[in-house]
Amino acid sequence: MSDREPPRRRVPGPARPARPGGQRRPGPGARPARRPGAPRPGGSRPLRLGSPRPRLRMVSLALTLVMAAFVVRLLQVQAVDASAYAAKAEQNRYVGRTLAATRGGITDRNGVELATSVDAYDITADPTMFTRAATKVSDAPEQAGALLGPILDQSPDTVARKLRTKNTRYTLLAHRRTPQVWKQIKDLKTTLAAKAETDRSAVNFLAGVLAVPASKRVYPNGDLAAGILGWVNADGKGGGGVEQQLNKELSGKDGKIRYAQSGGRQVPTVGSTETPAVAGSDVELTIDRDIQWAAQNAIAEQVKKSKADRGYVIVQDTRTGEVLAMADSPGFDPNDLSQASAAALGNAALQDAYEPGSTAKVMSMAAVLEENVATPGTHVVVPNRLHRGDRLFQDDVDHATWNLTLNGVLAKSSNIGTILAAGQLGKTQKEANKVLYSYLRKFGIGGYTGLDFPGETRGILAPADKWSTSQQYTIPFGQGVSINAMQAASVYSTIANGGVRVEPTLVRGAKGPDGRFAPVAQPKRTRVVSAKTAKTLAQMLESVVDDEEGTGAKARIPGYRVAGKTGTANRVDPATGKYHGYTSSFAGFAPADKPRITVYCAIQNATRGSYFGGQICGPIYKQVMEFALKTLQIPPTGAGAANLPVSFTP
DSSP, X not given: OOSSOOOOOOOOOOOOOOOGGGOOOOOTTOOOOOOOOOOOXXXXXXXXXXXXXXXXXXXXXXHHHHHHHHHHHHHIIIIISHHHHHHHHHHHHEEEEEEOOOOOOEEOTTSOEEEEEEEEEEEEEOGGGGSHHHHSSSOHHHHHHHHHHHHHTSOHHHHHHHHTOOSOSOEEEEEEEOHHHHHHHHHXXXXXXXXXXXXXXXXXXXXXXXXXXXXXXXXXXXXXTHHHHOXXXXXXXXXXXXXXXXXXHHHOBOEEEEEEEETTEEOTTSOOEEEOOBOXXXXXXXXXXXXXXXXXXXXXXXHHHHTOSEEEEEEEETTTOBEEEEEEESOOOTTOGGGOOTTTSSOHHHHOOBOOGGGGHHHHHHHHHHTTSOOTTOXXXXXXXXXXXXXXXXXXXXXXXXXXXXXXXXXXXXXXHHHHHHGGGSSSHHHHHHHHHHHHHHTTTTSOOSSOOTTOOOOBOOOGGGOOTTHHHHGGGTOSOBBOHHHHHHHHHHHHXXXXXXXXXXXXXXXXXXXXXXXXXXXXXXXOSOHHHHHHHHHHHHHHHHSTTOSOGGGOOTTSOOEEEEEEEEEEOTTTSSEEEEEEEEEEEESTTSOOEEEEEEEEOOOSSOOOHHHHTHHHHHHHHHHHHHHTTOOOOOOOOOOOOOBOOO
8 A cells, every 4th residue: 555645636616706896805815906096107117226235234334333443443542542642531530749958957055945936838720720610700719819818928910810710720829927917818719608508609719729838938937147147038949048058958858749630739649659858957057146146236336326337246266267147237138028128138247348447467577576576575667657569658637756666556457557567568569568468368358257157258468579569568458458357357266276277167067857967167277377376466456445545445345355456448439449438347256365156246327426436347246256265154264464565755
C-alpha cells in the first residue's frame, strides 16, 4: 500500500441563493469588487504622492553630519586638548597669593623697640561681584565707593574706579590698614547682608570686599631717632635710614599659597599648597634710646630758640666707635610721612656737607705736634692782621698783638695763630700743604665714615696740589673744606681714643628667625697720631673749656674734666651756593683724662641771639654730656687739670 493519503473527493452540497443584484457573495480567495468611483474628467490618470525615501535620506545624512561634528569636538576636548582645558579649569578654580614675611624689628642697644610690625590687612575686592549682572544694579561700584571711601580715607570716585577694573577678579583697594578699619568694613558688610536677606530689593554692595592679612610698620616712639631708622614705603620696603640700608635682612623671605576658591573665598575642603614665609631678622642698634631722647630734645629746643635752619647732635663711645645718639632737627614722624616736609626727611647729620670752622683746628694741631715742629708751650706771636697770598686774614675779634703759646692759639681759637703754626709743617707752603692733607685724610676727612648709610656725603677735600691760593691758608682753620657731622665727631673720638680712629658703627648685630644673635664684624682701626700726641691734645682742649681765656666756658661740667673746642664758620647757603650766615659748633669729650664719651653739636644759620659756637652749642654739649655720663654711670676721675699756659710774657 502506498503511504500517500488518498485524494479527498468533493461532495456537492446544496446550492446557495443568489445575492441581490445578481452579485455573487465573495468567498474565500475571491477578488474584492471595485468600488464605483467618480468619473475622471477628460479621462486623465489619478495623482500619485512622491516617494518619501529621498527626504528621509537627506534628514538622516544631516543628523549623521551633526552627530559626527559632536563626536569630533568631543574627541578634541577629551583627548586632543584635554590637558589645555584642564589647565584653564585649574587656573580659574585655583588662585595663588603671596604670604608676606613679617618684617624684623629694630631695637636700641638695651632691647627697647624703636620699630616693629603689627597686624594689618590689605583691603581687596573682586570686581566681577560689582557688575550689573552680579548685583542687578548699574551703579554698584559707586554705591560701594560711597560706603568705603570715608573708611579707607579715599575719595568715593577712586574706590569706584578700582571696582570697575575689568578682566580680573582681584583689585587692591588699600594697603596695610589696621584691624579696626577691617572691623568697620566687616560690620557694614554684616548689616547689608542681613538687610538683603529680609528685603529682596536690597543689595549687599560690599559682598565682594575682602581682606588679606598683612603687617604694618609702627614706630612706638614717634619721631625719636627717625633720621636713623628711616621709614617703610607703600610697597613694604625700606625708604630711608636703617630700614633701607638693611632692608634685605629686615624683610625676610615671602612665601606663597595656592588654593581653590569660589566666589572670592577659599574652599577649605579642597587641598592647597603652601611655601611658608620666613620672618626677617631683628636688628639691634648701638643707639641708647634715653641718650637719643636727651640729644634730640636739646637740639630741637636750641634750633627753635635760635630760629636756625637745622642742627645735629652726635654722641659716640670713644673706645668702641659705637654711636649712642644721632639726633637732628627738624625731624619727622615715620608713622605719618604726609605731615613731613621733604627737607626734614633723611639724616642731616650724615647728608649735610658744610665747612666746620675752628673745630677742625684740632687736626692742624695734631699734625704740628706729631711732626715735632712745635709743643704746647711754643711761643706764637699773633698780629692783628696777617697777609698771606691774596688775602688779609684776621681773627673773630679785633685785638692787639697776642703773645700766645701754641696751647693758647687753640684755647683762644686764633685763625692767624693756626696759619702760622701749620706753615711750619714743611720747608715750603706746598710741602706744608701735603703734610696737612695727609693728616686730614687719616682723620677720615674726604672719605665715607664706614657706616654705609644711605645718602651719606663724604664731604669735600681737594688734593693738596689743587688747593687754591686762599685754601692753603683757610683749610688749617676749617674753611675751604667740607665735612659731615659724623666725620667731625669721629675726629674728637680719635683723639680721645689715644690717637686710634675706630670706624663708627650704628648696628651691633641681628637676631635671625632661629633666635641666634649674630654680632657685626669689628670696625676698622687706624692709628692716626701717637698716644703721646693724643694725650697732649686732650690737655690743650681742656684749656679751651677751663681757662678763663678759653672760648668754651659754657661747656664746663662740675666735677668732670672736659676737653672741647668751639667753632664758628662762614656758611655756604645750599640754595644759592654763596656764603650766608654761620655754622656754629662745639666738639669735645669727657672725662678729659680718661675719655669715654664724645659729643658733637652743630647748628646751621642761627638768626636770633648769638651765632658763636661756644655760646649756643656749648650749653647743648654740657646738657647732653651730663645726661650721657649719668646714664652710663661714668664717674669723675678725681684728677686735677693740666692747666697748660695760654700766653707768655715777651
